[in-house]
Amino acid sequence: MGNMEKLSRALDAEAAHEAELDLEEMQNAALAGEDHDDVGMEDEVEGEEDGEPFRLPTAEEREEEKKGVSDVHVVQRRMRHCVRVLRNFKKLAEKDRSRSEYVEQLLADIASYYGYNDFLVNKLFQLFPVAEAIEFFEANEVSRPVTIRTNTVKTRRRDLAQVLINRGVNLEPIGKWTNVGLQVFESSVPIGATPEYLAGHYMLQAASSFLPVIALAPQLNERVLDMASAPGGKTTHIAALLRNTGHVFANDANKARTKSLAANIHRMGCKNVTVCSYDGREFPKVMGGFDRVLLDAPCSGTGVISKDSSVKINKSEHDFQLLSHLQKQLILCAIDSTSPESKSGGYLVYSTCSVTVDENEAVVDYALRKRPNVKLVDTGLEFGREGFTKYRGKIFNPSLRLTRRFYPHVHNMDGFFVAKFKVQKRSKVQTGGKIAAEPDVELPATEEDVAFDSEEDRPFIEEGKRRQMKAKGLRVPPRHKSAGTKGS
Numbered sequence: 001m002g003n004m005e006k007l008s009r010a011l012d013a014e015a016a017h018e019a020e021l022d023l024e025e026m027q028n029a030a031l032a033g034e035d036h037d038d039v040g041m042e043d044e045v046e047g048e049e050d051g052e053p054f055r056l057p058t059a060e061e062r063e064e065e066k067k068g069v070s071d072v073h074v075v076q077r078r079m080r081h082c083v084r085v086l087r088n089f090k091k092l093a094e095k096d097r098s099r100s101e102y103v104e105q106l107l108a109d110i111a112s113y114y115g116y117n118d119f120l121v122n123k124l125f126q127l128f129p130v131a132e133a134i135e136f137f138e139a140n141e142v143s144r145p146v147t148i149r150t151n152t153v154k155t156r157r158r159d160l161a162q163v164l165i166n167r168g169v170n171l172e173p174i175g176k177w178t179n180v181g182l183q184v185f186e187s188s189v190p191i192g193a194t195p196e197y198l199a200g201h202y203m204l205q206a207a208s209s210f211l212p213v214i215a216l217a218p219q220l221n222e223r224v225l226d227m228a229s230a231p232g233g234k235t236t237h238i239a240a241l242l243r244n245t246g247h248v249f250a251n252d253a254n255k256a257r258t259k260s261l262a263a264n265i266h267r268m269g270c271k272n273v274t275v276c277s278y279d280g281r282e283f284p285k286v287m288g289g290f291d292r293v294l295l296d297a298p299c300s301g302t303g304v305i306s307k308d309s310s311v312k313i314n315k316s317e318h319d320f321q322l323l324s325h326l327q328k329q330l331i332l333c334a335i336d337s338t339s340p341e342s343k344s345g346g347y348l349v350y351s352t353c354s355v356t357v358d359e360n361e362a363v364v365d366y367a368l369r370k371r372p373n374v375k376l377v378d379t380g381l382e383f384g385r386e387g388f389t390k391y392r393g394k395i396f397n398p399s400l401r402l403t404r405r406f407y408p409h410v411h412n413m414d415g416f417f418v419a420k421f422k423v424q425k426r427s428k429v430q431t432g433g434k435i436a437a438e439p440d441v442e443l444p445a446t447e448e449d450v451a452f453d454s455e456e457d458r459p460f461i462e463e464g465k466r467r468q469m470k471a472k473g474l475r476v477p478p479r480h481k482s483a484g485t486k487g488s
Ligand SMILES: C[S@@+](CC[C@H](N)C(=O)[O-])C[C@H]1O[C@@H](n2cnc3c(N)ncnc32)[C@H](O)[C@@H]1O
Pocket: 209, 227, 228, 229, 230, 231, 232, 233, 234, 235, 251, 252, 253, 254, 257, 278, 279, 280, 281, 296, 297, 298, 299
């Protein structure tokens, strides 16, 4: 095949892939009730509130605006207008202006108004229908409620609430889904320094952090691994659910962080916990055969932007690739550390405080493909949105709908993701395309089993590089093979 022909095929493939993404975006918009002829929209001629009709700036005007300081009111008004147009494009868009021009303007305005880098705005925006995306960015500007978890090793929620009310704390149970959580509305005393806090009667803990442990549902006398545990909010919750029976191994690769972990374990009166500091990727060689494993993975923190706004500007595409790579390595090790022989368990919970698909569904889907002996099961959580089963051209295992997503703008809690796996015996192995019966014993995880297959990620890394080049206006080389499709 000649070079020209190769190039032309590559360009065709790229165009087809981009058209596919556009179509998916339009379908999602339609599903979300967008781009419809909204009844009643006519009387909301946004942008004409001061008599001047709204006009999308030209490329030159945008360049000019970038040189100076943007008027926040102009930006606000333009965001509102772009959202409205994108929701009802056929009717409200200026002639000769494309959907992507409105999207581009909106993304630039969100980035400048809320202070994000362009890369992250784009990444987060894609997760939602247009109007909802604004709600998400807006929610990241507001603090979440202060919540505490009663330490049932030492007290009962009713008793704790009474003592704190007597100290001038205004509080209420968080919701029906937890019988240990309290929401603090106001307090005349510092809630992190009361005698009850120091005595370990409660943990200051975000409501969303309860969810992975509720999903893990540890049973009395079990042996549990908390693979990335510092500073121990979830470890001490697990220990309390075990009522100080069984054993929890609280691991964290960061030795410095194990100090606060150990301090919390002591304060909360947990007697069934051992602290250790290994890279999670060394498991199960260090220890294995756990009844349950929690992998609350290191992540980008895009679910907790209201707590740490540095995320808005300090994360690049490369960071997400590295994190996703680490998460994939860790999840395989977590699976291999879970005992399929466990009488009461054999479960793994994977969670992150991030909302990106690369760190959540893509990691879980990868684990399902690499470990045929695991399956997703219901998290047992009463609320939360279903995980994505397809996303921007990627198709995930349909069982991904069993995973749960939590959002600040929907659930008024930090953004979180929870997936629960059941680990089964590897009773059958694939040999030359045939299924061969294996003795009824668990195969030990071999070096190869635990190793990460970086070939798997190559298309994404390439795709990422291409996008970065494109964004910088550089010439993009043709794709080697179609990236971003099933089997990624
Ligand atoms: C989300 S935080 C864990 C929060 C904790 N589960 C809690 O509830 O308090 C992720 C933790 O992963 C640890 N970590 C990062 N890389 C790791 C690795 N390779 N193995 C084990 N832990 C790791 C970090 O030090 C960090 O403490």
